[in-house]
Amino acid sequence: MFFASDNSSPAADEIMSALVAENVGYEKSYGADRAMRKVREHVRSIFEAPEAEVFLVLSGTAANALSLACLCPPWSAVFCHKGSHAQHDECGAPEFYTGGCKLVLVGGTHCKIDPEELQHAIETTGVLGVHNVQRGALTLTNVTEAGTCYTPDEMRRLTDIARTFGVRSHLDGARFANALVNQRCSPADLSWRSGIDVLSLGGAKNGLLGVEAAVLFDPSLAWEFQLRRKRGGHLASKNRFLSAQFGRYLEDGLWLDLAKRANSMAKRLAAGLEALSPGALLHPVEANMVFAQLSRSRHRRALAKGAEYYLWPTTQSLEGDSDELLSARLVCSWSTTQDDVDRLVDAMG
Amino acid sequence: MFFASDNSSPAADEIMSALVAENVGYEKSYGADRAMRKVREHVRSIFEAPEAEVFLVLSGTAANALSLACLCPPWSAVFCHKGSHAQHDECGAPEFYTGGCKLVLVGGTHCKIDPEELQHAIETTGVLGVHNVQRGALTLTNVTEAGTCYTPDEMRRLTDIARTFGVRSHLDGARFANALVNQRCSPADLSWRSGIDVLSLGGAKNGLLGVEAAVLFDPSLAWEFQLRRKRGGHLASKNRFLSAQFGRYLEDGLWLDLAKRANSMAKRLAAGLEALSPGALLHPVEANMVFAQLSRSRHRRALAKGAEYYLWPTTQSLEGDSDELLSARLVCSWSTTQDDVDRLVDAMG
């Protein structure tokens, strides 16, 4: 009953097999490996973007921060949601990699940026000329931190606003596959056709050992990205072991299959919780994360029976006399089973 | 006949097996995994340093730059050899991570820093007070870029000079295991007993898929290191897959066995080349790298028969009428075989 994080799952068997298969003989280092060529071909074909460039790094934080650094000069503003990973969970990596950008926080329900608030935030940035930071980039997250998904239309509306002001767009797609299977649209629809210039395409949360890709739909950014990646220590000498994972991930729709499993388990979990405690769900459950408020006693029971997950925000406490509602984040992954879900719901019952 | 780089070898079978074995069930993310605890225990025990802290990252560049950043404020000088990796092969990562340090280059034969030159370099840094960059840290490399090794005495002499001026010392140990088996001394002798405060302990060049450790003999640096690592995007969410590798690496002396194989193959290769062309060796062969000058025709023959290695410096050309001597770098790894070596020598004959 492990629902604490999709980072805690093992790697998918197919991925581990691909890694073992890669481990034969010598291979060129620093990204010149044959497996990397295959990753590039897969990405270009799957995203219908024959010019796109793709580079691998170890962490989502690196993929995001390096991407933003290619879009924003140091004296610029990055527009992001108030609750975004970039703002809260990267220890200032965007500021570090960009050389000191300012994150301008924008509101919106269910962790999706509100178009009017975005318009206002961009409009009021840079109006005093040299005294202000300038308009830099927009960064969206899909799946959002609330487990909700932007539709292509919603994304396009936001990136259109940005583009009006000359602002380019980045997508934090740490759970891009989960968003994609929810939206049932094409990868292109949910990225460059929705106005995205650079995509952080996640892998670790969806069955890899730890690889993320940066997909540059504008290939003119490629050289700068590579220099920044090297300088940041993110160019793997034995890149073959990253590309072997990512190549297999994109093959035969494995990435989508893994995401589907995770999403369907979240749906099952949501239904179970809603049955248990009507109104428990805090956000629409559109991907692999469930945010729910349940009574303290339910949480205590579940955790006592071995369930693992976080109260969210983490500052809430299980201790206390009252049986008030406490909110929690419950994350499913490709390896979550129906049995895991059902036992969790039972434990809370 | 692959002698281009030890980064091109596969991972050792023991490592791959450990990785597969780790891939079961759920595990805490971001370094709280059980395998990491084992890595810490191994390091403390092997280095006879019960207080030491150890953190894993994907690349040697990251290990080096993060370590230096913890030792040097932005307005300081890093003293390093003229031919060092930090100066030539990291695209300015030390400058990036430290916030703009200045690398002060020091000479010395066979890529080992000359004590008098170091003394002079440190003495003349920071003498004009606020107008100069201040004395920051010393960084040594063992195995050096010339394939030579510092003895513990040689290292201590340099770190003693540094300490006189309040300058702390870092060791780039991308090939630390290879230096260790050459020196036949203890890990402690070649690190903290030789005055090293922070060690970048390599793995990728010696049989791992791609993990390096930063060993902090001064644990007071640990929190800053962790913040810098996270901010740099080098904290792996699924750290278990890094620690599983590194734990196995340090178990049962595997790291030393792998290094011994590589070193002995380099000795064999050196002997073969010297027999072929007396005086060919440019530096003492003390670890897994051979630097040799051989006639252009020998290189052509070898490369035509499928040998892979670099002319070093890479600006030399195989084209040309004269049969002049061209220098090359030939790197052995744990996976180099006697047959590889003998076929290469034959091919050059």
Add this chain to the structure above:
Amino acid sequence: MFFASDNSSPAADEIMSALVAENVGYEKSYGADRAMRKVREHVRSIFEAPEAEVFLVLSGTAANALSLACLCPPWSAVFCHKGSHAQHDECGAPEFYTGGCKLVLVGGTHCKIDPEELQHAIETTGVLGVHNVQRGALTLTNVTEAGTCYTPDEMRRLTDIARTFGVRSHLDGARFANALVNQRCSPADLSWRSGIDVLSLGGAKNGLLGVEAAVLFDPSLAWEFQLRRKRGGHLASKNRFLSAQFGRYLEDGLWLDLAKRANSMAKRLAAGLEALSPGALLHPVEANMVFAQLSRSRHRRALAKGAEYYLWPTTQSLEGDSDELLSARLVCSWSTTQDDVDRLVDAMG
């Protein structure tokens, strides 16, 4: 009728005379001048802080950013008011000088930080350990951007909250003299006795040609400050011409006299506007700035008759058919005269 900015006034005659008097013979450069010694003595005596260190720079942005950089590591949060100069008017200088801090915005009426909001902002920063930016420094502004003043008690309440969390405090005192004459307390009361560790002590807005001081009540920060100042290009070679101004400024209470004139003109202006249009004042007028809302026709009349000031925010427009209320910022300085004020009010009448 110039009310656009206190940066637009000339320098006070006394200051210019001091500058001319300084311009005789040779003097040591880079801060070793005799006039600087006098500045140090004045500051220590006036602030009853015999250990304090003081350094001069050309701009308030530099004084603020250098001070914050000495208080906050790159991975930390600077807590400031939503409307603060640091956030809006320095083109990211705090981010640049600190190496990428994050400004965490805190609300409060009349541009004064609300204690509860501060408590909450600090409490919720850094709670996820290495994933978050850490608690860095608090920066207050007195006189605030709304022309209001913190009392020593109000400041102490905020710095006490900060100190509870190990957070140190900086005061942006670009208009410190104006706050001081408003509060009728001692310089010590409004700075270190109120918990301030570093003070940016303004001069340019109050009769100097362009000098600001950083007063470090904790002298252990002095060497780092000096290195950062030099590295930032803010150590004046001919520092004598900065110190001559600042020395005279602090002599015989000149700084307070100049501020009194400015404040009293603002009071007069406020009274005039309130008489003209009851309820016009948007914030209490406690120093040298008046924020007032007046009908578009009044603004048009005044500006047509040669008055100079900004609609505030500057995005409002004089054009338009309706006679709606538009808000404006009207700034008095040491050189504003009663006649200026009365003519402005007349023009609006």
Add this chain to the structure above:
Amino acid sequence: MFFASDNSSPAADEIMSALVAENVGYEKSYGADRAMRKVREHVRSIFEAPEAEVFLVLSGTAANALSLACLCPPWSAVFCHKGSHAQHDECGAPEFYTGGCKLVLVGGTHCKIDPEELQHAIETTGVLGVHNVQRGALTLTNVTEAGTCYTPDEMRRLTDIARTFGVRSHLDGARFANALVNQRCSPADLSWRSGIDVLSLGGAKNGLLGVEAAVLFDPSLAWEFQLRRKRGGHLASKNRFLSAQFGRYLEDGLWLDLAKRANSMAKRLAAGLEALSPGALLHPVEANMVFAQLSRSRHRRALAKGAEYYLWPTTQSLEGDSDELLSARLVCSWSTTQDDVDRLVDAMG
């Protein structure tokens, strides 16, 4: 007998008068002042560069570092002379402002870069692709740190080499006026016609209170320069007091007259020292600085009689029994008199 630094002279009377004259009435802040418009016109006309942009800052370090930052991305190399101010006397300001550039040191006699060494340095930078820092900018200094001057031809030869590799050129002209009157060529000849893209045009060492200009011959750099200047805290709120100085400086050839005085005093001093001790001069005396080696006893006599100057390098000592030769730097300025010079030579006699 003050020969320690041209930074120790007072400001010229004409400059002080201009400053006093400027101090009347209100003026737009942050560079929108009328005096600044005049500076721009002067610069464009004097440099025959109708498109050039010019911005003022307080220090030469700021002018240099901001200029380099506009020419070099963070992952690039700045090519400079081994003895340059950028390397030795700016506490790492170029590294700070560029975001972590690497200064690549080039040799050459009398502090003038040797063309072949430059060619080699540039050629060998960036050859390993993403692993190396890339080619950034060339920075020359005229007058050099040895008091010698580049001819336009010499400069052009160096900037031509740079341009071949796509490397742009900056000139540190802290003593540009002194070089100009030595070369008897036009300002354009010694700057853009010699391949210079950005010029740091000095003022403080030649009679101003403390203002330097950055002249951008490529106006497309102007906006980035202004943002970097603001962000660095170098945009003066009361810029009028900088531009009043600089405008007068460039009027009626005052800048050249002041430089001529300084240069002619250096010639007189050089002749006196050479007569006293044939062979004393260490570098050709082409501007306002004299580098001479003289016996320890001569130095003692001079300093005992009140002369002020530095032994150079400053690590030499006046103490010691032997009467060996010690080298010194003797700097003349616009305010040095014949009497000063003659008394110094007498004192050493």
